Amino acid sequence: MAFWLVKSEPDAYSWDQQLADEVTPWTGVRNHSAKLNLQAMRVGDRAFFYHSNIGKEVVGVVEVVREAYPDPTAEEGSPWVCVDMKAVSPMPKPVTLAAIKAEPSLAGIALVRLSRLSVQPVSAAEWKTICRMGGLKGA
DNA sequence: GCCAACGTTGGC
DNA sequence: GCCAACGTTGGC
Numbered sequence: 001m002a003f004w005l006v007k008s009e010p011d012a013y014s015w016d017q018q019l020a021d022e023v024t025p026w027t028g029v030r031n032h033s034a035k036l037n038l039q040a041m042r043v044g045d046r047a048f049f050y051h052s053n054i055g056k057e058v059v060g061v062v063e064v065v066r067e068a069y070p071d072p073t074a075e076e077g078s079p080w081v082c083v084d085m086k087a088v089s090p091m092p093k094p095v096t097l098a099a100i101k102a103e104p105s106l107a108g109i110a111l112v113r114l115s116r117l118s119v120q121p122v123s124a125a126e127w128k129t130i131c132r133m134g135g136l137k138g139a
Numbered sequence: 140g141c142c143a144a145c146g147t148t149g150g151c
Numbered sequence: 152g153c154c155a156a157c158g159t160t161g162g163c
Contacts, residue, residue: 007148007149032158052148052150053149053150056149056150097150114156114157115150115156116147116148116156118148
């Protein structure tokens, strides 16, 4: 199983909406690096749900329930794809960007190094560390 | 194929 | 509101 991190501005789509919707088509990605990451996702992979701009924190965990398919919000014939995400669990204690930056073992994380990438891989070690910081057990 | 100009993202 | 990072566009 692989781990990821997806970003959303809470103004556009928040964790609360994800919880209410349960399953969300993760559309609107218009960046090629992010697209490659979407295409690499497999059913059962987990991702952190991160609030950018407002909050700047990891607020929950989602799971891939459908692998990449053409993004219905993109122009016909364009290469953009989306996946379907399902809410798994909120972070008991949201993990802020400041906390991630302050944690030496997370110095290499893509969230810090590639701050503009909206869909990014997370290593197993990084996953474990952030789950522990967020008070999430067994994820 | 290079590079300047411009737009967007996202932290501060 | 500003600015850094980065992607895209268009002139040459």
